[in-house]
Amino acid sequence: MPTALPPVVLPMPLALGAFIVPLIVACAMFMENVDGTVIVTSLPVLARDLGQSPITLKLAITSYVIGLGVFIPICGWVADRFGSRTVFRTAIGIFMTGSLMCAASTSLGTFVFARFVQGLGGALMVPVGRIIIFRSMPKSQFIRAVNYLTVPALLGPVLGPPLGGFITTYLHWRLIFFINIPIGVLGIWLANKHIANVREAHPGRLDWAGFVLSAGGASSFMLGVSLIGGELVSNTLSLGMTVAGAALLLVYWLYASRVELPVLDLRLLRIPSFHASVLGGSLFRIGLGAVPFLLPLALQEGLGMTAFVSGSITCASAFGSIFMKTVASRVLGRFGFRKVLMVNACFAGLAIAVYGLFFPGMPHWAIWCVVLFGGFFPSLQFTSLNTLAYADIPSRDIGRATSVASVIQQISLGLGVTIGGLVLQISHHLQGHPAIVWSDFWPAFLVVGLFSLGSIPVTARMPQGSGDEIARGGRGRA
Known part of the structure; x- marks a missing residue:
C-alpha cells in the first residue's frame, strides 16, 4: 500500500477559495467548451475538406465521447491515488496534445483518433476538477461554486462559435485548434499556484x-x-x-x-437525489447533446449561412445561459429542486424543439432571439442537475459518485448527437432530397426535445425536500 502524502492546506480565506478554485477549474471547462463549439461550427467546412458528408462528421464528436467513456470510470481512483492537482495538470497537457493532433489531421481516421486523445484528457480534466471543487468547500457553498465555475466556462460557447466561424470562413479551420494552447498553459500555471494536491490515504486497488x-x-x-x-x-x-x-x-x-x-459503483444510484440527477438528467442531456451538432448544420446546410454568421447566431444561447446563472440559486432556493426540475423540463424541451421551426428567409434577428431563449431554460436544468448530484453524497464517496455521474452524462450527450444525426438521416431519406435542406431538420429537433419530457417521471419519484440544504445555501444569492 503506497504511503499517502498529507494534503496541502492552502492559507486562503473561504470566500477567496470559493472563488479562485472554481475559476481555475473553469479554465479547463472554458478550453473544452471553446474546442467543442468551434468544432461543431466548422463541421460542414471541415467535412468537405476531408471529403466526407457533414452528417458523417458526427464521428468527430462521438469519438471524443468514447474517449470520455473509456477513461472517466477511473478518474476518481486516479485522483485519489496520484493527487488531484497532479492528475488535473496532466489531463490539461493531454488535451492540448490532442488539439495539436487535430490541427495536423489529414483524413477522417486521423481526425477521429485525435479527438479520442482529446477525450482522454477531458475524461480526467473536468471530472477531477469537480472533485477538487466539491472537496474544498462546504455544501452550503455548492451553488455559489457551481455558478463561479459555470459562468466563466460559458464564455466558451459565447466566444467559440463566432471565433470558430470567423477562422473557418476567412482563414483556415486548422487554426481553431491552437486556441486551446495559451488557455491550457494558464490553467496549468494557476493549478500549480492555488490547488492542493489532495489524495486519499487508502484509495484501494483499481x-x-x-x-x-x-x-x-x-x-x-x-x-x-x-x-x-x-x-x-x-x-x-x-x-x-x-x-x-x-x-x-x-x-x-x-x-x-x-x-x-x-470502478463504477452503481449502488450509489440508490440515493434518491443522485438517482434523479443522473438517470433523470440523462434523458434531458440527450436532447441537450444533440443541439450543438444539429443547430450549426441547420443554419449552414439548411439555411445557407456561412460558418461565421452561423457561429454569431448559435452563441446567443450562451447569453441566455449566463443570464439564467445569475438567478438560478434564487429560483432553487424559492421552489426547491424537485419542482424546478419537473416544471422546467417542459420549458427546456420546448426550447430545443422550437429550433425545428426555422425556415429560409426568416430574419436573422428572429433566429437569434429564438436561440437566446433556447439557452435560458436548459441552463437552469443543467445547473440544477449538476448541483443536486452531490446533495446527499458523503465526502468519501465524491470521487466514485463523480465517475458514475460523468460516464452516464457523457454517454447521454453522445447519444444525443447520434440520435439527432440518425433522425436527420431518416428524415432526409424519406423526403428524398438530393442534399440536406431546411425541412429535413424539424423531426430531429422534435425528437430530441421530447427526451427532456421523459425526465419528469424519474424526477417525480424524488422525495419532497431533496437537496434542501444546498437550495437554502443558495437562497438570496446570485
Missing part, C-alpha cells in the same frame, strides 16, 4: 476487470450506434458492435453488484 467491462461496453456501444445508417461500415457490423457493447454493459452491471469497490 478494479481492472470492471474497467475493461465498462470501457469496452461503453466504447463499443457508442461507436456502434454512431455508425448505424452510415457509409463507413455495414449496418450488420454496426449493429453487432452495438449489441456487443450493450451485452458487456449488462455483464458489468451484474459484476458490479457483487464486488466491494467496483
